[in-house]
Amino acid sequence: MIYRLIDYKEKNKIVKNISISKVLVVASTIIFLGWSNAWGQGQVKPEANGSCKVVGRVTSVGDLRWRVNSLLCSGDRINPMKGRTVSTLCYLNGKFIVFKESGIFDDKENCNPPHDTVKLCTGLNPNDCNSNKGPGEEQNVPTLISPYGSSMLSTRPVISWYAVPQATSYTVVVSGYEFYWEKTVDKTITALTYPKEEKELQFFNTYKFTVLANVGDTPISSSETLVVSVLRQEEQDAFAERVKQITELNLPPDEAAIWDLDAVFMARNLLNETIESLKVRVRAGSQNPTIYRLLADRYLEAWLPKEALREYSKAAQLAKNTNNLDELARVQEGLKIVELYNHPPTSTKPDQK
Numbered sequence: 001m002i003y004r005l006i007d008y009k010e011k012n013k014i015v016k017n018i019s020i021s022k023v024l025v026v027a028s029t030i031i032f033l034g035w036s037n038a039w040g041q042g043q044v045k046p047e048a049n050g051s052c053k054v055v056g057r058v059t060s061v062g063d064l065r066w067r068v069n070s071l072l073c074s075g076d077r078i079n080p081m082k083g084r085t086v087s088t089l090c091y092l093n094g095k096f097i098v099f100k101e102s103g104i105f106d107d108k109e110n111c112n113p114p115h116d117t118v119k120l121c122t123g124l125n126p127n128d129c130n131s132n133k134g135p136g137e138e139q140n141v142p143t144l145i146s147p148y149g150s151s152m153l154s155t156r157p158v159i160s161w162y163a164v165p166q167a168t169s170y171t172v173v174v175s176g177y178e179f180y181w182e183k184t185v186d187k188t189i190t191a192l193t194y195p196k197e198e199k200e201l202q203f204f205n206t207y208k209f210t211v212l213a214n215v216g217d218t219p220i221s222s223s224e225t226l227v228v229s230v231l232r233q234e235e236q237d238a239f240a241e242r243v244k245q246i247t248e249l250n251l252p253p254d255e256a257a258i259w260d261l262d263a264v265f266m267a268r269n270l271l272n273e274t275i276e277s278l279k280v281r282v283r284a285g286s287q288n289p290t291i292y293r294l295l296a297d298r299y300l301e302a303w304l305p306k307e308a309l310r311e312y313s314k315a316a317q318l319a320k321n322t323n324n325l326d327e328l329a330r331v332q333e334g335l336k337i338v339e340l341y342n343h344p345p346t347s348t349k350p351d352q353k
Contacts, residue, residue: 052073052074052075053073053074054071054072054073054091054259055072055073055074055090055091055092055105055106055111056071056072056088056089056090056091056092056105056106056111057069057070057071057072057088057089057091057259057260058070058072058078058086058087058088059087059088059089059096059245059249060085060086060087061084062080062081062084062085062086062087063078063079063080063081063086064079064080064081065079066078066086068249069249069251071259072088072105072106074105074106075104075105075106076104076105076106077102077103077104077105078099078102078103078104078105079102080099080100080101080102085098085099085100086098086099087099088105088111089245089246089260089263089264090105090106090110090111090112090263091111091259091260091263092106092111092112092113092263092267093111093112093113093267094242094263094264094265094266094267094268095111095267096242096245097110097111140164140165140166140213140220140221141162141164141213141221141222141223141224142161142162142163142164142167142170142190142211142212142213142221142222142223143161143162143223143224144159144160144161144209144210144211144223144224144226145160145161145162145191145304145307146158146159146160146191146272146275147159147209147226147228147272148271148272148275148298148302148304149228149269149270149271149272149301149302150227150228150229150269151228151229151230151231151268151269151270151272152228152229152230152231152270152271152272152273153230153231153236153239153270153272153273154201154230154272154273154276155200155201155202155203155230156194156200156201157194157201157228157272158191158192158193158194159172159174159191159192159194159209159211160190160191160192161190161191161211161223162190163187163190164213164220164221166213166215166220167187167213167214167215167220168187168214168215168216169184169185169186169187169214170184170185170187170189170190170211170212170213170214171183171184171185171211171212171214171219172184172185172192172209172210172211173208173209173210173211173212174198174201174207174208174209175207175208175210176201176205176206176207176208177205177206179199179201179202179205179207181195181198181199183195183198184214201230202230203230203231203232203233203236204229204230204231204232204233205229205230206227206228206229206230207227207228207229207230208225208226208227209225209226209227209228210222210223210224210225210226211223228272231268231270235268239264239265239268239270239273242264243261243264246260246261246264253280253281253284253286254281254286254288254290254291257277257278257280257281257291258288258290258291258294261273261274261277262274262277262278262294262298265277271298271301271302274298275295275298275299275302278291278294278295278298279295282295282311287318288318289314289315289316289318289319289322289324289327289328289331290315290327291315292311292312292314292315292318293311293312293315293319293327293330293331293334295311296308296309296310296311296312296315296331296334297334299311300334300337300338300341305337305338305341305342308334308337308338309335309338312331312334312335312338315327315331316328316331316332316335319331
């Protein structure tokens, strides 16, 4: 019964991916012309002589010029004191880099985007998707919201979905190699905390998440299956150490979420982790428009235009209240992408030669 419900939508996969690719060709152009949507690039740091793109942070004492926690721009030089080293965090690749001698922070040897990054299934990379997840989902389907993205650190993620009006209950199914559990919940529940009684997900394994909408005892529709991989033990340990180092800097929470945590997580396309860290700041009542705008950006990458629209709207309100024209401009660019999600182009003109 379950597999029949999951498979009946496969015939629409090719049509939807072609349509959504048209949308996102335009969307990607908007993003890369206006600002970079990954690893903290495009954020602006005020300087005495203008502004620059921030690419990292000094994370230890020992430099002749920079204090600990100073943000670094492209082209900035690190000059360790005699006999000292300087630790830095590169936002372009999410790595901590130690300088033993003078050098340009973002040269080819140190802070630069990784060349071997694996492209994962996101709203900006539709051609890398093995499933047909995307905007424009049917209203009578319990579309999955979280987990976010195609890989994550969490072994007990929250599973959430959009409600189906006719449903009287939902059945959440999580499966993998020699791994399976399902749980049925009331129609009022659309977010399930990972059950304590169920075995947690294992490192370096891939799992499928599906939600069925039921009327009585009969399933009436199924979400598309979301395939998510849990990172291996070595990567888990490395991320835990990086997060610990960031925590020990005692940065303002909003600043840490916007710059450092987002950079570290997005260097590995961990949408689930960066979205959850930004949501913590939202729940704490942050009034920083960048928190909401960045969260909206990440929701777009997770194929969630409804959530993105909600956060862009909040960001716009806060940016107007503080006359933050830079963030307001970024919000407007994001809203253009949401509009393309909601109203994709129906045809394209042939290339003119």
